[in-house]
Amino acid sequence: MALLEINGIDIAYGKQVTVKDCTITLDQAEICSIVGESGSGKTTVIRAVLGLLPGGGKVTKGDIIYDGRSLLSLNAREWRKLRGHDVSMIFQDSGAMMNQTRLIGKSFVEYIRTHEKISKKDAWKKGAEMLGRMRLPDPDRIMHSYPFQLSGGMRQRVGIAMGMTYEPKLxxxxxxxxxxxxxxxxxxxxxxxxxxxxxxxxxxxxTHDIGVASYMGDKIVVMKNGQIEDQGGRKHILEESSNEYTRKLIGAVPSLGGKRYV
Ligand SMILES: Nc1ncnc2c1ncn2[C@@H]1O[C@H](COP(=O)(O)OP(=O)(O)OP(=O)(O)O)[C@@H](O)[C@H]1O
Ligand SMILES: [Mg+2]
Structure with missing residues (x-):
């Protein structure tokens, strides 16, 4: 049984149907890359999986099955339980998601303490350790910083560290x-x-980066105008697909010193 099945979903913001008939399945330990132009609906799809569509966003057709049960029928409490432990998300702009008036360490401690019973001191230690694992230099200084005192890349790594803290299943x-x-x-x-x-x-x-998408993805989904234009195993998409849009995307990968990423 697949860990995640996105079954023919439509997603609408208000009356506007933004994503149409999206189907993606993901096995345990499988990596799926989603690529496609800006505005094609990539963020919308993965936010729907975590029940975090912004205001007015709603799945209007189809179903999302995680570990055998529909996510569309979860109540707020069940969502809270699922997020963080089972399913976790790294946002496009982690920096902007952070509370700018709170120390990174305070936010991290709070995040950890919503997920496990642990003292503030131990939560602080755990947070700093995660930052170290993200190769952030001087984790303790970062814990004592406000988000605006860090570079965009550092803030992003803090967001990634949080998302990975509980070794999520998804x-x-x-x-x-x-x-x-x-x-x-x-x-x-x-x-x-x-x-x-x-x-x-x-x-x-x-990701916009076909190099990253093909390095990581066991399979690759190509989106365009709110629909899945093409999808398949890495090899199929990179080498065999005859889809014109896919070919164009892959053709657009910059070569570096004559050596292509993919
Ligand atoms: N909160 C919202 N309310 C209304 N429409 C939205 C909202 N968020 C996104 N949209 C619309 O949904 C469509 C898809 O947006 P989405 O953010 O999913 O694209 P994306 O593929 O992630 O783009 P990018 O690569 O730029 O991040 C766009 O037309 C966008 O204007
Ligand atoms: Mg996006």
Missing amino acids: LLADEPTSALDVTTQAQIVRQMMELRDEYGTSIIIV
Whole structure:
């Protein structure tokens, strides 16, 4: 049985149907990359999985099955239980999601303490340790900083650290590395792969970067105008697909010193 089945869903913001007939299945320990142009509905799809569509957003058709049960019928309490432990999300712009007037450490401690019974002191230690694992230098200083005192890339890594704290069974990552330099990006990508290899975490990663998408994804979903234009195994999408849009996307990958990423 698949861990996650997105079964033919439509998603509407108000009356406007934004995503149509989206079907994606994900096995345990499988990684799916979603690519596609800006505005094609990538964020909308993964937010729907976590029940975090912004105001007015709603799944109007189809179903989302996680671990055998429909997510669309969960109540607020069941959602809280699922988020963080089972399913966790790294947002497109973690920096903006953070409370700007609170120390990173305070936010992190609070996050940890909503998920387990642990003293503030131990939660602080755990948070700092996670920051270290994201290769953030001087974690204790970062814990004592406000979000605005960090660079965009550092804030993003703090968000990633939080999202990975509980080794979720399903990780939804929305452009997790786009604000980062290539070295840091490579480290974060490796860390996500490790999470999969060590804990069997399933991952959906949304990215503009075909290089990252094809490096990480066992399968790749190509979205366009709110619909799935093409999907399949990595090899199929990269080498065999005859879909014109897919070919165009792959063709647009910049080559570096004559060497292509994919
Ligand atoms: N809160 C909202 N209310 C109304 N429409 C929205 C809302 N959020 C997104 N949309 C619309 O839904 C469509 C898909 O947006 P979405 O953010 O899912 O795209 P995306 O593929 O993630 O784009 P990007 O690559 O730029 O992040 C867009 O047309 C957008 O205007
Ligand atoms: Mg997006």
